[in-house]
Amino acid sequence: MDDAVAEQSPLRILIADDSDSDRLILKTLLKRLGHEVLDASNGLDAVSLFQQEMPDLVLLDALMPVMDGMEAARQIKSLAGERLVPLIFLTSLSEAGALARCLEAGGDDFLGKPYNRTIIEAKINAFNRMRLMHQTLSDQRDLIRERNRQLTEEQEIAKRVFDNVAHSGCLDASNIRYHASPQSIFNGDVLFASPRPAGGMLIFMGDFTGHGLPAAIGAMPVAEIFYGMASKGFNGQDVLREINQKLTRILPTGMFCCGAMIEADFKLNQVQVWNGGLPDGWLIRSSGDRQALPSQHLPLGILAPDQFNAEFERLGAGPGDRLMMMTDGFLESADRAGNVFGEQGVIDALAHLDHSEHPFDTMMSAVHRFTGGFKDGDDLTLCCLEMSAQAGFSPLPDRTAPSALAGPAEWRCSYEIREQTLGEFSPLPLLLHICMEVPGLRRRSGEIYTLLAELYNNALEHGVLELPSEWKHSPEGFGRYYLERKRRLGYVEGHYIRFTLHHSLKPDGGRLRVVCEDSGRGFDFRNHPSATSGAPPEGSKRYAGRGLQLLKRLSESVRFHEQGNHVEIVYDWHFSGAAVNQGDVAR
Amino acid sequence: MSDKPHLDEEALAELQDVMEDEFEVLIQTYLADSRDRIRSLREALEENDSDAFTKTAHSFKGSCINIGAPRLGELSLNAEKAGKDSRLKEAPALLDAIDAEFHQVAERLQGLLVR
Numbered sequence: 001m002d003d004a005v006a007e008q009s010p011l012r013i014l015i016a017d018d019s020d021s022d023r024l025i026l027k028t029l030l031k032r033l034g035h036e037v038l039d040a041s042n043g044l045d046a047v048s049l050f051q052q053e054m055p056d057l058v059l060l061d062a063l064m065p066v067m068d069g070m071e072a073a074r075q076i077k078s079l080a081g082e083r084l085v086p087l088i089f090l091t092s093l094s095e096a097g098a099l100a101r102c103l104e105a106g107g108d109d110f111l112g113k114p115y116n117r118t119i120i121e122a123k124i125n126a127f128n129r130m131r132l133m134h135q136t137l138s139d140q141r142d143l144i145r146e147r148n149r150q151l152t153e154e155q156e157i158a159k160r161v162f163d164n165v166a167h168s169g170c171l172d173a174s175n176i177r178y179h180a181s182p183q184s185i186f187n188g189d190v191l192f193a194s195p196r197p198a199g200g201m202l203i204f205m206g207d208f209t210g211h212g213l214p215a216a217i218g219a220m221p222v223a224e225i226f227y228g229m230a231s232k233g234f235n236g237q238d239v240l241r242e243i244n245q246k247l248t249r250i251l252p253t254g255m256f257c258c259g260a261m262i263e264a265d266f267k268l269n270q271v272q273v274w275n276g277g278l279p280d281g282w283l284i285r286s287s288g289d290r291q292a293l294p295s296q297h298l299p300l301g302i303l304a305p306d307q308f309n310a311e312f313e314r315l316g317a318g319p320g321d322r323l324m325m326m327t328d329g330f331l332e333s334a335d336r337a338g339n340v341f342g343e344q345g346v347i348d349a350l351a352h353l354d355h356s357e358h359p360f361d362t363m364m365s366a367v368h369r370f371t372g373g374f375k376d377g378d379d380l381t382l383c384c385l386e387m388s389a390q391a392g393f394s395p396l397p398d399r400t401a402p403s404a405l406a407g408p409a410e411w412r413c414s415y416e417i418r419e420q421t422l423g424e425f426s427p428l429p430l431l432l433h434i435c436m437e438v439p440g441l442r443r444r445s446g447e448i449y450t451l452l453a454e455l456y457n458n459a460l461e462h463g464v465l466e467l468p469s470e471w472k473h474s475p476e477g478f479g480r481y482y483l484e485r486k487r488r489l490g491y492v493e494g495h496y497i498r499f500t501l502h503h504s505l506k507p508d509g510g511r512l513r514v515v516c517e518d519s520g521r522g523f524d525f526r527n528h529p530s531a532t533s534g535a536p537p538e539g540s541k542r543y544a545g546r547g548l549q550l551l552k553r554l555s556e557s558v559r560f561h562e563q564g565n566h567v568e569i570v571y572d573w574h575f576s577g578a579a580v581n582q583g584d585v586a587r
Numbered sequence: 588m589s590d591k592p593h594l595d596e597e598a599l600a601e602l603q604d605v606m607e608d609e610f611e612v613l614i615q616t617y618l619a620d621s622r623d624r625i626r627s628l629r630e631a632l633e634e635n636d637s638d639a640f641t642k643t644a645h646s647f648k649g650s651c652i653n654i655g656a657p658r659l660g661e662l663s664l665n666a667e668k669a670g671k672d673s674r675l676k677e678a679p680a681l682l683d684a685i686d687a688e689f690h691q692v693a694e695r696l697q698g699l700l701v702r
Binding site: 021022024025032061063113114115117 | 602609612616619620642646648649650653654
């Protein structure tokens with residue numbers, strides 16, 4: 001026979017027959033075909049030979065003394081376990097019932113007497129082919145099982161690493177509701193939230209193209225950038241630019257990240273949104289009014305830095321207003337018939353919003369109702385942020401190990417930004433970073449940031465740009481204020497803002513002196529009501545009462561010099577009170 | 588009684604081809620085996636054990652067919668059927684016929700070996 005090489009390799013065959021002459025014939029026949037033969041004259045011997053020698057194929061006489069072929073077949077098949085050992089009955093039985101019993105006992109076929117050489121050879125070859133195929137299949141199954149185990153183990157380890165880097169930040173804050181699968185990172189979905197040093201929050205939702213580890217890998221740098229920059233006080237625009245630049249550099253062509261950034265300021269009652277490629281976000285006001293926040297940009301990781309537009313949409317949003325973002329997976333939630341929830345599903349659910357129910361719950365139950373529990377929540381991310389006067393979240397746990405160095409104690413520096421840079425660059429992260437070199441100030445980053453931000457924003461918006469703060473009190477004025485701000489930033493020739501920081505040690509702590517000067521015309525601080533008495537201001541151009549109150553509350557002293565465009569703040573810190581960090585809590 | 592031949596010449600020729608030098612061993616083995624089986628059949632009959640009688644006849648039938656002694660195979664089949672139907676009354680006559688046929692077969696097989 002010209003069969004495959006494997007089929008011609010000798011087999012180890014066990015035969016059992018109580019007739020000596022029949023056994024002799026069969027044994028000689030098989031040996032002449034090149035096989036190795038083990039023989040037994042009863043079922044019991046056959047079973048024990050099988051156990052010792054593990055043959056490839058068994059030929060059994062049905063009727064034998066001591067233990068008959070049926071019982072031997074049962075025991076042999078059970079000993080073989082997952083291995084396929086073809087078992088052929090040798091029989092001159094002709095009654096159908098008896099033949100059927102042989103197969104029920106585990107036999108695979110019969111061989112009648114008298115023996116026919118050609119048929120014996122053909123059957124052995126046929127069963128050997130089946131045996132080899134079974135062997136190949138089980139080997140491959142074992143291989144797949146092993147690979148799968150390895151993959152699962154790798155994913156477990158990867159997930160632990162991801163969870164450390166891409167932790168969920170302050171997503172557990174009382175004003176955030178969200179749904180994300182625990183394995184969402186392997187679906188390419190990410191959701192991060194971080195409090196900002198001076199209050200407010202940054203939230204990033206992303207959806208990477210692809211699945212599995214490749215999708216998850218892109219999430220690592222995004223998490224690093226997001227948490228690293230957010231905690232240093234960078235704003236949403238800066239973080240977004242950095243993320244885009246990084247992803248553009250590292251992601252292969254065709255891979256990108258649809259994403260949205262939300263920057264909420266609970267003090268100013270405003271929220272800024274950037275949506276690049278995610279489904280429409282929604283601003284749901286406490287009045288019930290809704291506003292869609294469609295994607296205005298290409299996803300992250302596509303455009304070069306100079307083409308990337310990180311302009312946010314700025315919206316006034318007060319306590320009780322809610323902002324909702326979702327990934328494609330939410331729209332793609334499917335029922336058993338393959339219909340998808342879709343944008344229409346979202347719009348329908350929003351149309352039936354009930355005042356008594358949180359929109360997050362409305363959306364989740366709408367999608368559950370739609371899918372009918374089919375593959376529920378596998379691959380969808382939904383997040384709802386509520387504007388809140390008392391955003392009761394705690395600051396992020398300090399994940400950076402405290403520096404062993406003592407840091408600088410006696411120092412002074414001056415930093416000035418000029419002209420068009422005033423509109424393009426915020427010096428706050430840099431200034432905060434310099435202050436954070438002092439170990440005693442590190443635990444008070446929130447307060448320091450608040451002081452610096454208050455000084456800087458006043459110097460820029462009211463000092464240099466001369467924008468009246470009362471515009472922001474009405475919805476129409478709000479828009480006008482920011483349009484005007486943008487316009488006036490185009491005319492800042494000759495203008496500057498200069499910070500001078502001066503730190504020195506005191507017996508029980510240290511003192512930080514911050515002087516902020518600007519090129520604006522200043523204001524009459526001597527007759528300014530809140531600068532003198534602390535009462536709310538009436539139509540003043542600079543320092544809305546709230547801002548000045550804040551500066552006074554946080555620092556030892558606030559003094560105005562020159563014509564009001566020169567402010568000096570003294571901030572003291574003490575060794576004992578280093579753990580207090582009130583600046584993180586918005587009032 | 589039966590039109591089957593004492594020996595199946597074709598089957599025996601093939602066996603000779605397969606067994607080569609061991610053909611004689613095979614024939615002697617068969618003859619010794621057959622004597623044992625005929626003795627077992629008589630014992631089963633004396634003990635009126637139709638089950639043992641049936642099984643022995645069944646095995647004997649198989650080896651007769653394999654060696655190429657179809658008439659003896661057919662007689663064994665008749666014995667097996669009689670045993671299965673518990674018609675042991677017919678058994679003595681069947682056994683005598685088996686005995687006689689076995690002598691015929693043995694003589695002819697020995698003749699084959701001398702050739």
